[in-house]
Amino acid sequence: MADTTPKSNGAGEPIITVRNMGKSFDDFVALRDVTLDVNRSEVLCLIGPSGSGKSTLLRCLNFLEAYDAGEVRLDGELIGWQEGVSPRKARSSGTLRKQRQHIGMVFQQFNLWPHMTALENVAEALIQVKGMGKAAACEKAQAALAKVHLSDKAQSYPANLSGGQQQRVAIARAIAMEPRVMLFDEPTSALDPELVGEVLAVMKEMAAEGMTMVVVTHEMGFAAHVADRVAFLDAGRLVTCAPPADIFAREPDDARVRSFLQTYRERNVV
Amino acid sequence: MELDLFVRYGPALIRGFGVTILCWAAGSLGGLVLGFVIACLYRWSIAPVRWVIYAYVEVIRGTPFMIQLFILYYGGPYVGLVLSPVQAGILSFIVYGSPYFSEIFRSGFNAVPKGQVEAARCVGMAEATILRRIVLPQMLVPITPPLTNFFIILTKETAILSVVTVPELLYETQTMAAETFTYVEPFLVLSLFYWLMVIGTNWLGGRVEARVTRHLKRA
Numbered sequence: 048m049a050d051t052t053p054k055s056n057g058a059g060e061p062i063i064t065v066r067n068m069g070k071s072f073d074d075f076v077a078l079r080d081v082t083l084d085v086n087r088s089e090v091l092c093l094i095g096p097s098g099s100g101k102s103t104l105l106r107c108l109n110f111l112e113a114y115d116a117g118e119v120r121l122d123g124e125l126i127g128w129q130e131g132v133s134p135r136k137a138r139s140s141g142t143l144r145k146q147r148q149h150i151g152m153v154f155q156q157f158n159l160w161p162h163m164t165a166l167e168n169v170a171e172a173l174i175q176v177k178g179m180g181k182a183a184a185c186e187k188a189q190a191a192l193a194k195v196h197l198s199d200k201a202q203s204y205p206a207n208l209s210g211g212q213q214q215r216v217a218i219a220r221a222i223a224m225e226p227r228v229m230l231f232d233e234p235t236s237a238l239d240p241e242l243v244g245e246v247l248a249v250m251k252e253m254a255a256e257g258m259t260m261v262v263v264t265h266e267m268g269f270a271a272h273v274a275d276r277v278a279f280l281d282a283g284r285l286v287t288c289a290p291p292a293d294i295f296a297r298e299p300d301d302a303r304v305r306s307f308l309q310t311y312r313e314r315n316v317v
Numbered sequence: 318m319e320l321d322l323f324v325r326y327g328p329a330l331i332r333g334f335g336v337t338i339l340c341w342a343a344g345s346l347g348g349l350v351l352g353f354v355i356a357c358l359y360r361w362s363i364a365p366v367r368w369v370i371y372a373y374v375e376v377i378r379g380t381p382f383m384i385q386l387f388i389l390y391y392g393g394p395y396v397g398l399v400l401s402p403v404q405a406g407i408l409s410f411i412v413y414g415s416p417y418f419s420e421i422f423r424s425g426f427n428a429v430p431k432g433q434v435e436a437a438r439c440v441g442m443a444e445a446t447i448l449r450r451i452v453l454p455q456m457l458v459p460i461t462p463p464l465t466n467f468f469i470i471l472t473k474e475t476a477i478l479s480v481v482t483v484p485e486l487l488y489e490t491q492t493m494a495a496e497t498f499t500y501v502e503p504f505l506v507l508s509l510f511y512w513l514m515v516i517g518t519n520w521l522g523g524r525v526e527a528r529v530t531r532h533l534k535r536a
Contacts, residue, residue, distance in 0.1 A: 111435055140444065148441035158436035162454045162532045172440035175450060204532040217436075224440055 062087045062122060062228060062259055063108060069116030070103055077103045078283045081117070085228065088257040092270040092291075095280035096307055101263040104280065105230050108261065109150040110143060121149060121227065148176065151221030155233040157213040159205040165192060165216045166201040169223050177224070191223035192216070195249050211242030215249055222253070229253070231262040247273075267311045271295050279304050322502070326493040330503075333489030334510050337475045340403065340485060341514070344410025345471045349464075351411055352418025359419070360426060374416040382413045383477050390481045406478040406485075414471060421463050425456030457529040465522025472514040486510055 063085035070078040078100045085091050093101040107114040110127035115135075119126040126146055129136045137143070159168050169188035173179045179187070192198050195215035205213050214234055221229060231250070235243040247269050254260060254273055264270055270277050271291045278288040281303045287294070299305050323330075359370045377385065389398075389412070390405040400408065429452050437447045479488035490507045494500050 109439060111438065144438075144441040144443060147439055150439070152436075152439040154432055154436065156430075156432050158430070158432040160433060160436070160451055160455070162458075162529075164532075171450065172437075172442060175443075175446050176441045204534075206533050207535060220436075220440065 060087055061085060063261070064120045064123075065104075065108075065117070066120075067117035068104075068107060068114050068119055070100075070107055070112060070114045076283055078107070078114070079116075081285045083278060083285060083288060085259060085261055086275075088259055089275045090254045090260045090262065090273055091288075092274040092277045093261065093263045093280060094265070094267070094270055094277060094294075094307075095286075098282075099280040100283040101280050102232050105232050105261060105263050108228075108230055109147055109152055111152075113137065121146065144176070148224055149227045151224060151226035151229040153214070153217050153221055153229065153231045153234050155236050157205070157210070157217045157237070159213050159217055159220070161205050164202050164204055165197060165208065165219075168205070168216055169220045172220070172224055188219070188223055191219040194222065194252075195219045196245075209242060210238045211245045214238065214246045218246075218249055218253075222258075228259040228261065231260065231264070233263050233265065235264070235266055267295070267308070279307070281307075322493070322497055322499060323506070326489075326497075326503075329489045329493065330486070330506065330510075333484060333486040336403065336483065337485040337487075337510070338514070340406045340410060340478055340483065341472055341475045343407045344475075345414055345468055347407070347411035348414025348471075349418050351415035352420075353422050355415060355419035356422035356426065359423065370419075374419060377412060377416045382409070382474055383480060385409050385413055386477060386481055402478070402481050402483040405481055406475075406483040410471070410474075410478075413474070414467070417467055418464070421460050421467065422456070424463075425460040426452065428459045429455045454529070457525075458533070461522065461526045461529055465518065465526070468518050468522070469515050472518060473511055 061084040063083075065081055065083040065085075068078060068081045069076070081100075081104060093104060095101050103112055106112040108119055108121075108126070110119075113127060124146070127138060127143065129138055138146070159165075160171070163171060166185060166188050169191050170181075170184040173184035173187055174181060177184075189198065189201060192201055195218050197212060197215055197219065200208060200212060200216070203212075205216070208216065218234075234250070235246050238246065243266070247266065250260070250262070250269070251273055262269070262274070274291050276288055277291050277294045279286045279294065279301070286301055286303055287299075293299070294304065295308065299308065355370055355374070359367055386405065386409040389409045390400065390402070393400055393405065433451055433455065434447055437451045442450070475485055476487040478485050479491065482488065486507060490503045493503045497503075
């Protein structure tokens with residue numbers, strides 16, 4: 048069931064390594080002892096019941112949440128915390144910004160900047176962060192918008208775009224920075240059902256081009272058909288991480304996976 | 318109506334109007350800037366600084382403007398701060414307006430969704446850039462109406478400056494009234510001047526509002 052599109056070279060070795068990672072909010076333990084690799088050019092879907100820690104795990108990968116135990120590394124570099132310093136000390140804001148430039152993120156609520164046109168949303172970071180000239184940035188932003196099939200909406204403000212279009216602009220904003228990995232936090236959960244398809248189609252195209260993607264999703268169809276591996280979380284723990292064929296098998300080994308997928312089966316989603 | 322009175326006192330009234338506009342413009346713009354600085358400090362500084370700011374805001378908001386003006390003008394010299402009436406008027410206006418402005422800015426900061434800032438952080442934007450490019454332009458949408466409103470309120474607060482002999486509009490009008498024993502006409506003219514300021518400010522606020530909300534228009 049996994050997508051059989053050939054991946055670009057360098058596929059296979061891990062690009063993100065998560066080791067014994069944990070995160071607590073006061074007394075609440077959101078994540079404990081998570082160990083996980085994301086391979087280059089892989090699509091990894093994170094699934095699980097709400098409150099299981101999927102989004103928190105994703106947000107720890109780019110240090111939007113500061114994990115408080117274990118390690119997250121991108122290409123071997125420790126994310127967020129200074130290397131080998133105990134007790135932990137956060138990296139300088141400049142270093143953190145550099146690290147984040149390599150990690151694109153797409154949010155459930157799109158989070159486009161409403162006072163900027165689609166083109167300006169995409170070009171903003173190219174100008175302000177990468178220091179590109181306005182003309183060059185706009186040209187690159189146009190190319191990114193073309194990738195998400197929105198060339199004709201470049202001059203529209205977010206208020207005049209549908210949810211699906213807004214999310215595709217948000218994807219263009221992230222890919223224009225040429226990140227090494229892309230994180231998606233429930234990218235289709237805020238969309239009307241008829242708009243989900245256009246966003247998933249763009250994500251499939253990115254996957255086919257070899258983008259490394261970590262996707263928190265409730266779209267079991269996407270997880271089953273596009274993901275290379277699916278990780279199931281429950282109560283802050285990584286229960287299993289396996290190819291979708293195993294996870295979505297008629298009788299998954301783990302009882303928690305079974306009961307979680309039951310509700311989807313009842314709706315004939317997988 | 319004794320029109321010749323206005324020929325005689327016209328120049329003084331116009332001068333007074335000029336002083337009123339000067340005190341209002343300098344005082345409220347200064348208050349706007351100070352209020353913004355206060356709101357930023359409150360948001361991004363350590364707890365002791367926040368307590369000081371909190372106390373400042375509460376004290377200034379909790380006391381009448383006239384008292385603040387008296388303390389600054391008559392009390393200032395005791396600590397070596399000797400000010401002309403106009404200087405005292407402008408400075409006290411800045412102090413008086415700043416906590417109100419800072420509260421408006423504070424509500425503006427809170428009105429910008431957290432996700433907007435997170436999205437900017439995710440593409441590696443620096444905090445100062447986020448403030449300038451993302452947060453400020455967006456908070457202008459909810460805060461422009463209350464800012465306009467407060468500027469309008471301040472136009473009329475300038476009248477209080479007459480108590481420390483700032484030669485502003487009310488002061489000149491009172492002089493005219495006292496010297497000529499006419500009371501109705503001068504104060505009608507006075508009202509007209511304030512009304513001009515208010516509609517001018519209101520018009521300007523409307524223009525700013527149209528400018529900062531243009532992205533919300535349906536195409």
